[in-house]
Amino acid sequence: MSENPTAAVLVIGNEILSGRTQDTNSNTIARFLGPFGITLKEIRVVGDFADEIIAALNTLRARYCYVFTTGGIGPTHDDITADAVAAAFGVGIDYHPEALKLLAARFADPADFNAMRRRMARIPDGASLIRNTVSAAPGFQIDNVFVLAGVPSIMRAMLDEVAPRLSRGRPVISVTVAAAVAEGAIAAGLAAIQTRFPDVAIGSYPVYRADGYGVQLVARGFDPALVETVAGELTSLLAAAGGKPERLSP
Amino acid sequence: MSENPTAAVLVIGNEILSGRTQDTNSNTIARFLGPFGITLKEIRVVGDFADEIIAALNTLRARYCYVFTTGGIGPTHDDITADAVAAAFGVGIDYHPEALKLLAARFADPADFNAMRRRMARIPDGASLIRNTVSAAPGFQIDNVFVLAGVPSIMRAMLDEVAPRLSRGRPVISVTVAAAVAEGAIAAGLAAIQTRFPDVAIGSYPVYRADGYGVQLVARGFDPALVETVAGELTSLLAAAGGKPERLSP
Numbered sequence: 001m002s003e004n005p006t007a008a009v010l011v012i013g014n015e016i017l018s019g020r021t022q023d024t025n026s027n028t029i030a031r032f033l034g035p036f037g038i039t040l041k042e043i044r045v046v047g048d049f050a051d052e053i054i055a056a057l058n059t060l061r062a063r064y065c066y067v068f069t070t071g072g073i074g075p076t077h078d079d080i081t082a083d084a085v086a087a088a089f090g091v092g093i094d095y096h097p098e099a100l101k102l103l104a105a106r107f108a109d110p111a112d113f114n115a116m117r118r119r120m121a122r123i124p125d126g127a128s129l130i131r132n133t134v135s136a137a138p139g140f141q142i143d144n145v146f147v148l149a150g151v152p153s154i155m156r157a158m159l160d161e162v163a164p165r166l167s168r169g170r171p172v173i174s175v176t177v178a179a180a181v182a183e184g185a186i187a188a189g190l191a192a193i194q195t196r197f198p199d200v201a202i203g204s205y206p207v208y209r210a211d212g213y214g215v216q217l218v219a220r221g222f223d224p225a226l227v228e229t230v231a232g233e234l235t236s237l238l239a240a241a242g243g244k245p246e247r248l249s250p
Numbered sequence: 251m252s253e254n255p256t257a258a259v260l261v262i263g264n265e266i267l268s269g270r271t272q273d274t275n276s277n278t279i280a281r282f283l284g285p286f287g288i289t290l291k292e293i294r295v296v297g298d299f300a301d302e303i304i305a306a307l308n309t310l311r312a313r314y315c316y317v318f319t320t321g322g323i324g325p326t327h328d329d330i331t332a333d334a335v336a337a338a339f340g341v342g343i344d345y346h347p348e349a350l351k352l353l354a355a356r357f358a359d360p361a362d363f364n365a366m367r368r369r370m371a372r373i374p375d376g377a378s379l380i381r382n383t384v385s386a387a388p389g390f391q392i393d394n395v396f397v398l399a400g401v402p403s404i405m406r407a408m409l410d411e412v413a414p415r416l417s418r419g420r421p422v423i424s425v426t427v428a429a430a431v432a433e434g435a436i437a438a439g440l441a442a443i444q445t446r447f448p449d450v451a452i453g454s455y456p457v458y459r460a461d462g463y464g465v466q467l468v469a470r471g472f473d474p475a476l477v478e479t480v481a482g483e484l485t486s487l488l489a490a491a492g493g494k495p496e497r498l499s500p
Contacts, residue, residue: 014453017290018424019280020468021455023273026295030269040267042302043295045276048453052292075434076454077441116437134458153458174268184325187366191327203264203298204326205271208384208403218270 004039004169005065010056011045012071012081013150025070025148025155032159037169038066048072053084061088061145066166071150073139075116082140085147086124096123099138106136133157141165170222175231178207179243180214189237190217193230199223200230216248254289254419255315260306261295262321262331263400275320275398275405282409287419288316298322303334311338311395316416321400323389325366332390335397336374346373349388356386383407391415423474425481428457429493430464439487440467443480449473450480466498 009029015021026043033040041064046052053072060067072081086093099121107113120137123129130139130146134154139147141162148158183206194202200221207214217238219230231247238245259279265271276293283290291314296302303322310317322331336343349371357363370387373379380389380396384404389397391412398408433456444452450471457464467488469480481497488495 011293014451014470015455015468016277017280017293018422018470019277019282019284019290020424020426022277027266027269027272030267032269034269040269041297043261043267043293045293047291074454074456075437077437077444078453112435114434114438116441117434119437120434151456151458172268174270176270184364184367184370185362187325187327187369188364191366194327201264203328204324205265206324206401208401218265220264220268 004037005167006041006063007033007038007066007068008042008044008060008064009040010053010060010067010069011043011150012048012053012069013045014047014078016045016071017047024152025150028152028156029068029070029159035171036163036166037171038166039169039172048078048080050080050084050087053081054088057085057088057145061143065144067145068148069145070148070155073120073137073147073149075120075137079119081147082122082124085142085145089124089126089142091125091142093122093124095121096127096129099123099129102129102131102136102138130158131161133161172220172222173224173227174218174220175227176216176218176248177231177234177238177245178214178216178248179238179241179245180212181238181241181243182206182213183215186215186237186241189240190234193233193237197226197230197233200227202230202234214243254287255417256291256313257283257288257316257318258292258294258310258314259290260303260310260317260319261293261400262298262303262319263295264297264328266295266321267297274402275400278402278406279318279320279409285421286413286416287421288416289419289422298328298330300330300334300337303331304338307335307338307395311393315394317395318398319395320398320405323370323387323397323399325370325387329369331397332372332374335392335395339374339376339392341375341392343372343374345371346377346379349373349379352379352381352386352388380408381411383411420472422470422472423477424468424470425477426466426468426498427481427484427488427495428464428466428498429488429491429495430462431488431491431493432456432463433465436465436487436491439490440484443483443487447476447480447483450477452480452484464493
């Protein structure tokens with residue numbers, strides 16, 4: 001999977017770190033990238049502090065093919081992402097004519113398009129807009145960085161706009177097999193299968209539920225036939241341990 | 251809030267980065283730390299790769315008072331956290347007598363306590379155990395790093411064991427006021443309040459729901475009276491904008 005484009009997510013917002021809000025955007029982006037054959041390598045969450053956003057962004061954009069940021073592009077004083085991104089790239093930031101137009105169109109009474117709302121049209125120099133079909137205020141792309149909204153429904157809409165701009169890799173095929181077997185009972189067999197099939201990544205995830213324990217085994221790789229072969233081995237392993245293996249989708 | 255102990259979370263697991271699993275452990279730890287007056291400053295997620303775990307851990311443990319890792323301490327081949335932590339600290343790793351005893355007690359038939367299950371008793375030199383009241387396999391503490399399980403129910407139980415070991419800071423008081431008002435309509439007033447009360451952090455979070463839009467304003471600070479004063483200002487601001495402010499708990 002090392003030849004695929006790589007990506008990182010940078011979530012920006014005190015509300016995630018205080019525990020007030022459960023981040024779901026990272027998971028949405030992770031699932032979005034899978035079919036493109038883009039490998040998500042890292043997720044970071046930092047607060048609404050310019051120096052921390054700048055440091056994290058500069059590390060991640062140098063290390064990975066793509067960086068997706070979410071959060072901090074609204075109209076209020078705590079929305080500092082656009083300024084931090086401009087600072088990270090060492091470029092200026094100014095009102096973007098097209099962004100102003102998109103935003104102005106949203107307000108029947110021009111008086112409602114106040115100074116703070118105009119802030120949302122401030123875009124780093126050289127960036128291209130990412131359309132927001134939900135609430136007008138655009139995201140933007142600068143180099144390999146996509147700056148997206150934090151509100152989940154808006155972020156998802158922006159991802160659709162981003163899709164045509166992404167280089168594609170080879171999608172990963174994934175098969176999951178589950179059974180009510182203790183992970184520790186099959187661990188040695190699992191390691192042996194992994195050794196025999198180094199091109200398929202095998203993950204083992206124990207499950208603890210009110211109705212008992214079990215394990216989910218995941219085979220992931222590029223070659224569908226090879227992944228199926230490994231899934232067959234995993235199924236046999238679970239059956240040999242007394243389980244009734246079930247294939248889960250996906 | 252800068253005098254409080256700081257913390258980071260390091261989530262370890264391919265299943266988070268593939269999007270297969272939604273991480274909830276970070277949010278649990280964030281909410282757990284609040285009452286202790288420990289400030290969560292950063293969350294990172296990396297995959298099951300030793301070099302990435304080691305690099306992230308060494309950065310985070312140098313930067314923050316505490317690091318909490320979750321994931322990768324089970325019996326299977328993809329559980330490499332304990333070895334990676336030992337490598338990050340430059341110490342050895344071996345079977346820990348007490349951990350072996352705790353684990354052995356779980357198996358009526360000694361034959362079930364196989365080599366892979368014994369792996370879960372491998373603990374870096376100098377670490378102290380963190381008891382696991384759910385499934386026996388312990389976590390461990392080494393210096394300022396707490397190594398916890400990835401299964402949420404087990405991780406929560408381990409947090410209870412960790413609690414007495416933590417230095418406490420001044421807890422943050424938080425009040426949330428909400429109304430069906432557009433964020434952009436109050437943004438200027440909000441910025442003015444923030445300027446007048448620099449010791450209270452004001453966050454603004456737009457809400458988009460099927461039944462309409464609105465905003466949640468959060469005031470956070472150490473001084474309960476001051477936070478209440480700011481909450482009063484926020485309530486007046488929302489009312490002046492035509493909203494019917496509601497106080498949310500917490």
